[in-house]
Amino acid sequence: MTHGLIHHIELYVSDLSKSTAFWGWFLRELGYTSFQKWEGGQSWKLEDTYLVFVQAEERFLDIPYHRCRTGLNHLAFHASSREFVDEMTKKLQQRGVTILYSDRHPFAGGENHYAVYFEDPDRVKVELVAP
Structure with missing residues (x-):
């Protein structure tokens, strides 16, 4: 049963090539497979759940991520x-x-x-x- 399980998580990243190299390796080690790929993003899937990484727009890159702020x-x-x-x-x-x-x-x-x-x-x- 998939009711209530996470369908997907989408993360905007500052450098798509660095993030896909990092996450692609890690997720493959966990059993994920490449799911979707397009010019501005890529996703990996394991069973019914997938993770999406999208290149953030240039205009938002001056606001760095910090895990102690509101959000993830x-x-x-x-x-x-x-x-x-x-x-x-x-x-x-x-x-x-x-x-x-x-x-x-x-x-x-x-x-x-x-x-x-x-x-x-x-x-x-x-x-x-x-x-």
């Missing part, structure tokens, strides 16, 4: 296991992605919350959570 704080994804979180953490580090809260990793969310936190190219926080 972060996106959190399920991981299949703690081992997968560990594998992804290594891959993120190899790609030069900063791990947030590294002094408390992988328990930055609390002693019973095993996850890795990091940022996309626009500094949107992303969380990958083990069961």
Whole structure:
């Protein structure tokens, strides 16, 4: 049953090529596949849910995103296991992605919350959570 599940999330980004390189790799690792692609955007889909990334218009690029303002704080994804979180953490580090809260990793969310936190190219926080 899909009633109530997220259909899609659309994010406007400052540099579509950087964002699609970052998100494309990460989402493929989670099992998403490329769904739609057009001049100003791209999406990836997993089952009935998809994520869309759209190039923000030039006139809005002087207002930088910050997750502590009104709006989106972060996106959190399920991981299949703690081992997968560990594998992804290594891959993120190899790609030069900063791990947030590294002094408390992988328990930055609390002693019973095993996850890795990091940022996309626009500094949107992303969380990958083990069961």
